[in-house]
Amino acid sequence: MIMQIAIIGAGLGGLTLARVLHVHGIDATVYEAEASAAARTQGGQLDIHEIDGQVALAAAGLMEEFRAIIHQGAEATRVLDSSGAVLFDEPDDGTGGRPEVLRGDLRRILVDSLPAETVRWGKKLIGVEPLGDGRHGLTFADGSAAISDLVVGADGAWSKIRPLVSSATPKYVGVTFVETYCYDVDERHPAASAAVGSGAMFAMSPGMGIAAHREAGGVLHAYVEVNRPAEWVDGVSSTDAAAARAYVAAEFAGWATELTSLITAADTAPVARMIHALPNDQRWDRVPGVTLVGDAAHLMPPSGDGANLAMFDGAELGRVIAEYPGDIETALAEYECALFSRSAAVAVEAHETLDRCLGDRAPYGLIELISGGAA
Numbered sequence: 001m002i003m004q005i006a007i008i009g010a011g012l013g014g015l016t017l018a019r020v021l022h023v024h025g026i027d028a029t030v031y032e033a034e035a036s037a038a039a040r041t042q043g044g045q046l047d048i049h050e051i052d053g054q055v056a057l058a059a060a061g062l063m064e065e066f067r068a069i070i071h072q073g074a075e076a077t078r079v080l081d082s083s084g085a086v087l088f089d090e091p092d093d094g095t096g097g098r099p100e101v102l103r104g105d106l107r108r109i110l111v112d113s114l115p116a117e118t119v120r121w122g123k124k125l126i127g128v129e130p131l132g133d134g135r136h137g138l139t140f141a142d143g144s145a146a147i148s149d150l151v152v153g154a155d156g157a158w159s160k161i162r163p164l165v166s167s168a169t170p171k172y173v174g175v176t177f178v179e180t181y182c183y184d185v186d187e188r189h190p191a192a193s194a195a196v197g198s199g200a201m202f203a204m205s206p207g208m209g210i211a212a213h214r215e216a217g218g219v220l221h222a223y224v225e226v227n228r229p230a231e232w233v234d235g236v237s238s239t240d241a242a243a244a245r246a247y248v249a250a251e252f253a254g255w256a257t258e259l260t261s262l263i264t265a266a267d268t269a270p271v272a273r274m275i276h277a278l279p280n281d282q283r284w285d286r287v288p289g290v291t292l293v294g295d296a297a298h299l300m301p302p303s304g305d306g307a308n309l310a311m312f313d314g315a316e317l318g319r320v321i322a323e324y325p326g327d328i329e330t331a332l333a334e335y336e337c338a339l340f341s342r343s344a345a346v347a348v349e350a351h352e353t354l355d356r357c358l359g360d361r362a363p364y365g366l367i368e369l370i371s372g373g374a375a
């Protein structure tokens with residue numbers, strides 16, 4: 001009998017799992033809440049690491065497609081102070097080993113590599129019921145239903161599958177990232193464009209900072225990072241974009257205008273992303289017929305690792321399922337044993353990275369991290 005593998009969520013983790021299973025000749029169905037691949041701009045540039053993201057893409061047989069979407073020159077990194085003075089500047093000399101790609105491009109090559117019908121769009125999971133023997137009944141918001149022999153929660157921070165294995169819920173870490181975009185930057189935002197340079201720019205100080213990436217197509221994508229209580233976010237949620245910009249910019253009084261213009265002159269309304277995390281040592285006892293990948297398993301503060309880890313989880317889970325045909329529980333036990341130690345270590349580092357960016361030693365702690373030495 002063919003095993004019914006249901007993957008909830010067509011993010012990078014779920015899609016990588018589906019692709020690696022497909023490479024091994026194993027079918028799976030990915031149920032995704034969004035209506036189509038184009039339903040939401042995926043936004044954001046990701047650096048794909050040699051030790052995990054690229055390993056996953058190799059397992060997925062997609063290295064050639066990956067190389068074709070790399071944003072050349074984008075690995076440059078600089079750190080500024082609040083006056084705009086450059087404290088650290090590392091050009092992209094092609095040896096960084098962390099190529100930058102747009103998340104949407106990465107998702108597209110994964111979706112395109114799967115047989116049609118593998119991803120079922122517009123399938124928002126609203127219920128999951130254990131049926132015994134590791135099987136689960138799945139119900140979707142459109143009224144449809146399915147039964148799985150294995151259900152994989154690849155449904156991100158607010159996973160509907162996680163409660164099957166764990167009572168842990170994400171907690172706000174006290175930091176909010178406010179996202180803005182500037183377009184056509186060399187023409188329309190030349191001062192901000194020059195401040196950011198060709199890659200990533202971090203202007204950090206204790207408790208607040210502005211990070212921005214130059215993305216392909218003349219785009220500056222900024223995360224304005226602040227240590228603030230949850231209530232602070234209400235001021236960003238204003239329907240009046242100008243008021244929201246002024247509210248966020250007020251935090252940065254006295255900062256160089258080429259940096260604050262990433263807020264005040266942004267082409268998009270500011271969007272607040274409250275940063276939540278699961279406990280660093282998040283783990284669970286083996287539950288038949290269910291497991292998690294990516295943020296569903298180990299949500300942590302953004303440190304440049306989350307998407308890479310999600311892809312690696314997906315690739316590893318696909319590999320062990322193929323390695324133990326007919327013995328899914330052994331496969332899941334092996335996968336989870338490695339998952340728990342891997343993700344706990346990265347989660348600790350993620351909190352440390354956030355502290356280097358916004359803690360008392362900012363920005364020098366960050367410079368130490370990037371340069372691998374004392375600043």
Ligand SMILES: Cc1cc2nc3c(=O)[nH]c(=O)nc-3n(C[C@H](O)[C@H](O)[C@H](O)COP(=O)(O)OP(=O)(O)OC[C@H]3O[C@@H](n4cnc5c(N)ncnc54)[C@H](O)[C@@H]3O)c2cc1C
Nearest residue numbers: 009011012013033125155156294295304305306307308310
């Ligand atoms: C501000 C910010 C910046 C970040 N920057 C980086 C970075 O530079 N580099 C990096 O590596 N990581 C970064 N991350 C982390 C990264 O975005 C995540 O770790 C990664 O996206 C996790 O992938 P995933 O596949 O587990 O989940 P997700 O990307 O969240 O995908 C989950 C999918 O499941 C779907 N879904 C959710 N609920 C349901 C449901 N009920 N039914 C069906 N489908 C559902 C969603 O629509 C989505 O498509 C950042 C995170 C944040 C918040």
